[in-house]
Every structure is written in structure tokens, then in C-alpha cells.
Amino acid sequence: MxxxxxxxxxxxxxxxxxxxxxxxxxxxxxHNVAGFCILQGMKPAQVVKVLKEAFPLTTVTxxxxxxxxxxxxxxxxxxxxxxxxxxxxxxxxxxxxxTTEDKxxxxxxxxxxxxxxxxxEYKLTAEETNxxxxxxxxxxxxxx
Numbered sequence: 001m002x003x004x005x006x007x008x009x010x011x012x013x014x015x016x017x018x019x020x021x022x023x024x025x026x027x028x029x030x031h032n033v034a035g036f037c038i039l040q041g042m043k044p045a046q047v048v049k050v051l052k053e054a055f056p057l058t059t060v061t062x063x064x065x066x067x068x069x070x071x072x073x074x075x076x077x078x079x080x081x082x083x084x085x086x087x088x089x090x091x092x093x094x095x096x097x098x099t100t101e102d103k104x105x106x107x108x109x110x111x112x113x114x115x116x117x118x119x120x121e122y123k124l125t126a127e128e129t130n131x132x133x134x135x136x137x138x139x140x141x142x143x144x
Contacts, residue, residue: 029102029109030060031068033094038069039077040085049087054094057110 030051037047044065051060073079085093 025071029105030055030058032099032102033097034060034065034068035072035077036093036097037090038065038072038079040090041080041083042085042087042090044069046087046090050090050094053091054098055106058106 033051033054034047037050042050044062047065048060048062051058051065069079
């Protein structure tokens with residue numbers, strides 16, 4: 001391998017490591033509120049209580065919040081060891097922290113879940129009525 005090939009190979013590896021291997025971090029509608037609560041020293045279970053007040057139909061659990069807390073720590077954010085703000089104070093502030101964009105995304109998420117459940121329910125009831133109608137027609141044909 002020549003010097004030029006070695007340098008280009010090294011630059012290519014550096015480019016792959018820096019740009020291609022980094023994962024894209026996604027932010028969801030609850031990350032702003034959860035991040036604020038985590039920076040106030042709250043435990044994941046306490047953060048979930050605050051999130052349930054701001055987003056009543058959310059499916060976020062303590063595991064999700066714990067993973068987000070680890071992400072914040074790995075990003076270099078300082079997370080205190082002790083509780084700085086009470087859960088009640090954070091609950092009252094959570095409604096002010098929710099932006100209109102977060103509320104829109106939350107409504108879309110919850111709406112799509114409800115819509116998919118309604119579609120699933122319709123499919124189940126449609127299948128039941130079709131089978132019931134077939135059975136009734138078969139019984140009527142036997143009587144004749």
C-alpha cells in the first residue's frame with residue numbers, strides 16, 4: 001500500500017466513524033418535560049407521574065424515562081443526586097412547559113392509536129356478523 005492509498009484509507013475510516021456510524025437521536029413530545037424533571041433531580045417514576053398529568057393517555061414508562069436520563073448523562077448534562085423541586089411543583093409547571101407542537105404530536109400519536117383500535121374493532125365485528133349471517137342462512141336452508 002502506498003503512502004497516498006494509506007492516507008486516503010485513513011481519511012475514509014475517519015469519515016465513516018464520524019458521520020456514518022452516529023445514530024440520529026430523536027426527540028419526542030415528552031422529552032422537554034422529562035428533561036426538565038430529570039434536571040430537577042427526580043427519579044424516573046416521579047417523572048412519569050408528571051408526564052401523566054401533562055399527557056394523560058401517554059404510554060411512557062419509567063424505563064423510557066430512565067433511558068432518556070442515561071442519554072442526557074452521556075450527552076454531558078449534569079443530573080443532580082438529590083431532589084431540587086418537589087413533584088407537585090413540577091406538575092404545576094409541566095403544563096407551561098408543553099409547547100403547541102408537543103401537544104400536536106401527542107394528539108396525533110394518541111389519535112392514531114385510537115383510530116387503529118377502532119379499525120381493528122370494526123374488522124372483528126364485521127367478521128363476526130358475516131359468519132353469523134352465513135350460519136343463519138345455512139340454518140334457513142336446512143329448514144326448507
